[in-house]
Amino acid sequence: MIRAAIKSLLGRKVRLLLSTFAIVLGVAFVAGSLIFSDTLSRSFTALFASTVGDVVVRPEGGTTADGAPSTVTLPGSLVEQLRDTPGAARVDGNVSAIGVFVVSRTGKVVSGFGPPAIGSNWSDAPAGHGLEGLRIVQGKEPHGADEVVLDERTAERAGYVVGDKVTIIPSTMLADPKSGAPVAPTRIQPELVGIAGFPNGGSLNGATYAAFDTPTAQELFLGGQDVYTDIWVTADDGVSQEQLRDAVRPDLPDKVEAVTGDDAADESASDLVDAISFLTTFLLIFAGISLVVGAFLIVNTFSILVAQRSRELALLRALGASKRQVMWSVQLEAFVLGVLGATIGLGLGVLLAMGIRALFANFGLDLSGQPLIFAPRTFIASYAVGILVTMAAAWLPARRTGRISPVQAMRDDIALPESSLRRRFVWGLALTVAGLVVLALGLFVDLPHSGWQVGGGVLAILLGVAAMSPVISKPFLALARSAYAQVFGSVGNLAGQNSLRNPRRTTATASALMIGLALACTMAIVGDSAKASIDQSVSQNFVGDFVVSNVIGTGFSPAIGEQMSKVDGVDQVVRERFGNAERKGDNQFVAAVDPAYVDALELDLDTSGAPGGGAVLLQRSWADDHDLATGDDVTLDMPVGSRTYSVSGVFEDNPVVAAPIVLSLDDFAEAGFPASDNVLILFTDDSAGIQDRLDAVVADLPVVTVKDQTAFAKEQREPIDQFVLMIFALLGLALVIAVLGIVNTLALSVIERTREVGLLRAIGLSRAQLRLMITLESVVIAVLGAVLGVVLGLGFGVALMYAVRDQGLEVISVPVGQLAVFLVLSVVIGVLAAVLPARRAARLDVLRAIATD
């Protein structure tokens, strides 16, 4: 039997190739996602492994919750003191700051939207375990205020070579608290004296890096005092990180902690990996989607293959093979196909991972320095998925072969017994209803892990509808047939009849497209609604005339606000600062404003309360979610330690104040956050040329922009556009699988109907008419999938938006144009998918085709 199975595989190379397609793509998606996410997390871990020493001494609360340095520092004397620690080879003080932007030769800021712009002091201290960190690969170390070192990638992206004057904006620089005048210049132009790189591998993952000598870094980032953000203690040979940490501890002053490099690296890496873990989840969700789509194609392919071979299988039965043997011969074919598909898929997955890496590089997350990681689980998962999905999907058609009786070998044409459509419809209906219930629970009832319920519900509905589709699509297919017959005459009639001939096959093929398009539509609606909500809330809540903010969201010098307030025509400048604290272990975004200006923000407050003196304002939706109200206390872990604030008022959600907790500027500074502004709201007399005068203030700072209401709304919408675009790109791959599915089904149908095609050609159907017939068939499948997909996507999207309507997304907007584009696109997809099968059919030799069994 094994030999028979393998012979039959080899005898059908074309069909083999076609059916492996689906498996290859599904596995490619799994492998690509896994390789990419492994590479991503490895590169972050690697990044942090080379950014910590053996033992890191740091102030408690020395960083804000997102890892940015706070105002809490260590005195320089501590470095000298630690030098005497037994087991310490060397001790180095570090100065680091986030938001130190390098400006390229062409005047553009070198940065993406994710990775930080790091400024630091140059240090040749080895990282933990003697790991070599950044090294000077060209030029020399920086000395004095006029010298800087950049990392290779940044220098290359900015177009600088050693000897150039580099423009750098240390936007975290401090302003004199009283006068507001900048303590450090707004823009510096040191000479590039050296290029740093990782001679032994490593990457900054798209972060930019600018290093000065220690006094300059202290001057630029820490107000010129002899202090450090943290201290690295390097261990002598034979001294472990733990031993060194324990040796350092007794010497430390209050509120200063020592952690091993391993712990510190894990901590930092895990924070960031957590922050980007949504990407991994995201990619695996898409792997799941593509596998579900792929499974459809495998079921379809095997059903067609088994149907085509039913006489041959009956012959095997007649020759004495048992039912079980026949079934297993089909399963064995599935196994071989699975192995083959998984192997090719794995290879394609590598390409896919490289593609995703390139895509992310576009968004600023540059991982090109990292080799791709092939973890054993990638191989195991790829083969397991490829083989299991193929065999499981082939099981349904294989089971049917058991019902072939030996006598059928003698008959001329035999039809495989099919399970009743009615029963299938009932099952599908039950699954859909169950899916609806689960989806509703996930969306409207407050349960833990509601994401799983939403996902599971959506999956159940998709599968249920796919199961019901042979029945519910009948009217559509019948309509398509008569429309075709009207427009294209007898060729149209033939095409319409063909799509009705095997509704299971037609709809299973369409279902693959349906899934991709349903999700694309959902995303289109979510994105469009989110943008509409932003527009609405910006237009309702925008106060003042201009908003000044940093494109990348990081802070900028308070000096800018001071200068703005002196511009002719500016009446008032309201500052907002943002920071990351923690509450009950979760990251918590907080904002701070000057209490004197709260009225100017026109917040819709339930009291006349104001922030300040230990009092905070809360955003309505957040307060409701956390059961807090005016008069309650809220405790936050700030950089300097735990602080408890009283709630003096609750305001309605407002995009001008992006954080749910609003402090006063004084409380914010007391909590250890650096004095850098994130947003300025300007009230002006709107006199002519005011925008130009304001722009002049920030002309030196390409990262800080002055926006009126329209431009602000546009800027707020942009990340959503990017996000939706990214999802579309991923769903595009699911659509490619679906399109190949149509190609596959059509090609197999053409093979199956070879004799019929020959007959039609013999009685006078021209090649062009034959191609038209197959194209029309293809278009029916594609449009059916698109219609089902758009209808389902509309349902999912509206339900989803309805469920989150009280979370700041009040507007449900359906992008009708976009949905129409999807439908038109499906016709194009149909036409394209038909090209190869139609060509193949048109090329059939008439005589041979008629003679075919």
Add this chain to the structure above:
Amino acid sequence: MTEAAPTSPPAARVRNLTKTYGAGAAQVRALDDVTLDIAAGEFTAVMGPSGSGKSTLMHCCAALDTADSGSVYIGEQDLTTLKDKALTRLRRDEIGFVFQSFNLVPTLSAEENITLPMSIAGRKPDRAWYDSVIATVGLGGRLKHKPNELSGGQQQRVAVARALASRPRIVFADEPTGNLDSRSGAEVLELLRRSADEHGQTVVMVTHDPVAAAYTDRVVFLADGRVVDELRAPTREQVLDVMNRMAEPTP
């Protein structure tokens, strides 16, 4: 026995037709300089043992296959000069087919199958002719049925009706009774006979069955790619006689 001497020009003419398969030692000469006229309005049978070239001859005449040299005329049209498009049109408009294995389109009803060549061409069937064809075929109330709801004999009668319906110049039938029991086969042969008698339809049938050949006006015998014998108004016995003679080894 009435001599049905042709008065009109032949429906098809074959001139010096030669076709070989393979090369070298394995070369097979399927048609070896065949010259033949098919008289209009006649029912002609082509007979011969397996490998005699009878099927190849028919395929070449029916514009399904091309020969190496020589020419085939359907009416005044030389097939060997035509390109695929023109051949397709010729098959559609001038030629009717009946295959051994019925070859109906399973998705279409009997009636739709019959009118298919005309609807592909975008023409309406000639109502009177269509009705008379339907009457001759005698399918009665089964016209709306799909092929799989019809018996083998009925399916083959639908196939004959399809071949006749577009009033082709010539109908080719390739072993039309090969897959049928003798009663159904007799019905189909009756039908072809009547179409020649009543409508003056030219029919060429390839067969190896002497009983089927006895229905025709003329039998052409092929062996090793050559026309070796010919009978007019044959009987079953005469046909068997010739076949036996051909089976004897040539001295």
